[in-house]
Amino acid sequence: MENTTYIGLSRLSAMRREMDVIANNMANMNSNAYKGERVMFEEFLKGPNQQQKSSFVQDWGVLRDFRTGKLEQTGNTFDFAINGSGYLTVDTPQGRRYTRDGHLRMDGDRRLVTSGGHPVLDTRGRDIVIPEGLGTPAVSVDGTINVGQEQVAKIDLVHFENEQELRKTANGLFATAQDTVPAPPTTTLIQGMVEASNIEPILEMTNMIELMRQYQSTQGLIDSENDRLKMAIQRLGRASN
């Protein structure tokens, strides 16, 4: 009998989580290479038998929008934008992580590191060390780093069979247990540019407004259900007298 209320509540709590996701998208509107997210819902059927079914709503997963964000010119030697699908491999104390945030720098040991200080790896899984005194490194579209006449390393550009499975671990890094595959040849590395976030604020705003209205109307549904119940109990009470 109280299923209506519970169904309404399942929708309310799912919407609350959706709001959290929208808020995170909005907050990261200017984060380098941030990928927008959307909550997916599914119908969750529950009932004692096939005849009596209630349809609850459940937030089922987060769908990530992997489109490339707009590329912004910076002119810096160690800024790289990945044009197309692909990730840089990063070595962290927690294990390998992957990122598209190509704002790199050189640390005290002349290693190429992310803005978080984690070394970026080359195709052989080693740190990339920029040799001294040969001049400014030039990086070609396939990730080969040349300093002066010398080829130093090749930045490891990787790709995944299932990008949706990647798990975000803050600071623009992704974690996964999947095996990496080399990025397709259409993926290029552009030196002197960074990738901006792919958030479309108007879309997020519209989603947020819609969500709020739905939240309020679901609330209305619970309210009227509550009134209906109250009335039913009152009438039944009177009838039994």
Added chain:
Amino acid sequence: MRSLSTGATGMMAQQLNVEVISNNIANMSTTAFKRQRAEFQDLLYQNMRRPGSTSSDANTIVPSGIQVGVGVRTAGVYRINEQGNLNSTGNTYDLAISGKGYFQITLPSGETSYTRAGSFQINAQGQIVTVDGYQISPAITVPQGALSVNIDATGVVEARIAGQTNAQNLGQIQLATFVNEAGLEATGDNLFLETAASGQATVGNPNAVGFGVLRQGYVETSNVNPVQEITNLITAQRAYEMNSKIITASDEMLQTATRLR
């Protein structure tokens, strides 16, 4: 409500963004100023349902799980080292670098500092100094009675002196380059210091491989593009507003929830 505080992190990030933009606009006319950009990264994620875990139905694996982020943080503010325009001034000691490199400046402490602001002057002793009076390194002294001073693209300084037929060589201006210019530490007054992130300075003559050329009688303007900055400012302001809308909306949702009977 998580989205309340997420919205707040967004507002704080945009405030910093506006601060950086306003500093760029304030330095629009600063010689050789390089505009800055605030860089943001996403904060931690909470796993509501781990990606790869099994869903309620047997043998189905959730492809992406539910991970909810808790906002944004500032990763850093960094400098964009694009070349500024060269502005003709006609002054003898104004030097602009077209291409890579920094002038070396000796600070009163003896330390070497680096700058691209080439609006030099000569002091009472005839030494070429910055507007703050710091000497260029290697030091160059212009003798009294010099009729004109010529600095060529490769940094050779020559003076024409009354009564002499040949120009007198006064010295050579050298430039320093860095592997990672973005890693230099700005100390104000258009000066930069070497850091571990920038790498050590490589010194060489202008116009050599990897070094820019000198232009006498020009100064490099800031690389701030006013239109771009205003656009960024509008974007940042709107982003600030949108994040505040998130807070308002979350608040209303919370209010709705408390009205539940």
